[in-house]
Amino acid sequence: MKKQRSLLRSIGVGLSVVVVIVVFAYGFKVTKVNLKETRSEQRLVVLTRILRALAHPDIITYEQEEVNIEVPIYLPCPEEIITLPEPDKTGPYLVTDVACAASKEFILVEGYSFEPGSKGPINFIALSGAKIQLDNFETDANGYFQVSVQMPTRQPVVEVQHLRATARVPVGGPQFTDTAKITWAKIVETVFLALLATTFGTLLAVPVSFFAARNLMSDVKSSLASVALTIIGWPFGILIAFLANRWISELSTPLSANIGINVGGVIISPVIAYALARWALPQEELETPKVPMRIARILTLMVSAICIIFLLQLLASLLLSVGQMLIQPLGPVGFLGNFVSQVGEIVQIATPIILALAGGGFVGSFLSTYGQNLSDRLSDSYIKGINLFFAAAAGALLFMLVGAGINWFYQINDPVKIYLWPGAVGAVLGLLLAIRTAPKDALPIGTTLYFVMRTILNATRSVEPLVMVIVFVVWVGIGPFAGSLALALHTIAALSKLYSEQVESILPGPLEAIKATGANRLQTIVYAVVPQIIPPYISFTMYRWDINVRMSTIIGFAGGGGIGFLLQQNINLLDYRSASAQMLAIAIVVASMDYISSTLRERFV
């Protein structure tokens, strides 16, 4: 019995060894492991050449003065006796021990009166003008050198040919090569690419991380009516925001033509907006206000919001025009003007997005509160009816939006297929949900949102920035901007995940204490969560900064700008000395950024 078992075990072990061997053999096959290749003579010669080129990064040159001195020579020796003319000894001159030589024969070349410390090649200059390098020389302190060179193998030629010594003397100090200069420019580009990607990625990852933290989301629960009304409210809010934006921009565009009015608007509208908001949001309030008061406040806040939209639009056009005007007069720092106008552009692009989010959020949360109030107040049978109606409407709306999205990708363009069917399916699903949930049940909407968020983040994170950049290159063209966008997107996904894990590991006590004071959700986050997560957030941001610096050095391989682009080009052109300069630069930048961030981390965390 026991013996049998140990036999089985041995067979098992033997089989696993065989399996392992087969797996690795297959691995060798698919990765084309070929050790003979590594020892082939031809490959070794190439490798040596490349390694030597890499060891001589193209960074520094000296400006050089070149002197070419020739001496006549016959190859091969002619029939009659020949004598060479006496060299001109007023300057540097060459002397050979023989006047003629056969192919492959060694002759002695001596140089006199050269610049001390000069060096260069000795070439054989054929009748055709072809140049064959025979050797190199270097003069001593007296400007003298002596080299034994082997004559090349050539067709016999009767006429006199020449040996030429090209003496190069450095004049002036060391200089950076063009390669070094462009490498520097690209390294700067690389570092800023990493900086922008890290900054914007972090700014967006912070709010996203709260939605991906289970402990903050798990107790967000709403009644079905509230959820359904929120789903209906968002698209309407976005629509209203778009319309408002268009309407206000019709008002503001003529105003922004005049720069004086423009500046005035930028100054006055925030003051009005602030004053109105100040009135509508009193500092402290003990009692819930009455309904007319609340309506008055909402209207005031709307006017305040219109002022803010007005401000954003005027500000964008002001920054754009002022920035453009500044580029010329600022001269060498004209990029500041460009920056100002780019900020204007950002404001212009961001305004509708912010408005859409604000509008959707406002209408959504207003209707959500309304739905919650309905659920809290009304009797069960009423709520059931309300739930059925709104859940069906919300389901239909949601699925129609999804249908519209699918249509955008696949161009089906058949309203029955993209609106009617999905709408019907959504309505039925909504009805089913409403039938199945008890009227006053609180749905775990936070947990659902948490899972959706996590899924999106995980999916985004699993796409490498090097792949993302391909899409962005198509969108915004080859260059560092595409690279920053790709890196920023990956940073958002990766950091949100890391951040949200930190949020999940905070102490629950302070959270509970702040909640117990009657603070709302946002206040709880600001007062109980934020202070606890600052140190880990800083340290993860720095960690990400390190990754982004590394990533930005190679994102150029896929067209994302920065030094990688240059490096890839030089590798493809077989210009290994330039490539070496860029590799060196990458190593220095990565190492020094690593050092800086680890020092900062020690200081702050």
Place this chain on the structure above:
Amino acid sequence: MLEVRNLTKIYDGDVLALDDVSFSVNQGEFLACIGLSGSGKSTLLRCINRLVEPTAGKIIWNGIDLTEASQDEMRRIRRKMGMVFQHFNLVSRSKVIINVLAGRLGYVNPAMSVLNRFPKSDVELALKQLERVGIANQAYKRADELSGGQQQRVGIARAMIQEPEMILADEPVASLDPVLAHSIMQYLEQINKEDGVMVICSLHFLDLVHRYADRAIALNEGKLMFDGTPEEIDDAKFKEIYGKEAERVG
């Protein structure tokens, strides 16, 4: 007047933490809640301000049923219930004064408070509360630089700045040594006697109950075992509350 009727709490995973508990507390009363650990004291206190959602039963405070209140209404109600915790639950990296001001979050304008701006009157009130518990000079230190006793005083100041009508204290002195325990209990007593604030306080030591409480209730495995004056807890009652093996100390 607080009235708890048939309160039951079953946690996820079928833990019966409170089992049909009913009692009432009068205005201005100091009620002690005793019981072994795990008997449901913390759950009871958290059900009152609905940090924990009750499974069944009613909690009626000043005529309002708290279990029926919406989230929004509950936020407003919580402003009038200060809470003090065993482990202080201060935000340790924030300044003491910010920890105290956090008690005003339910009152102030949310938009301004998110930017860390509080009305001047609130800052003055915070300093006054810190002075009352004798640590006004520590106001601008980080909370984790303070000793345990000082941290609990910050916790009391945070509850008091809410201008509460009720204080829920969950073993407020269990992580302090006995000398400090008395000073913390004295602050609670002062709040109760001078300001007429109702205090519901869970406690471990019977001598503290005798010394400070007007009335006591006792829980055992979620069931209410006793409701009466501290003097009524005789040896028989004691064994009933704490189990047969329990030995009375102090």
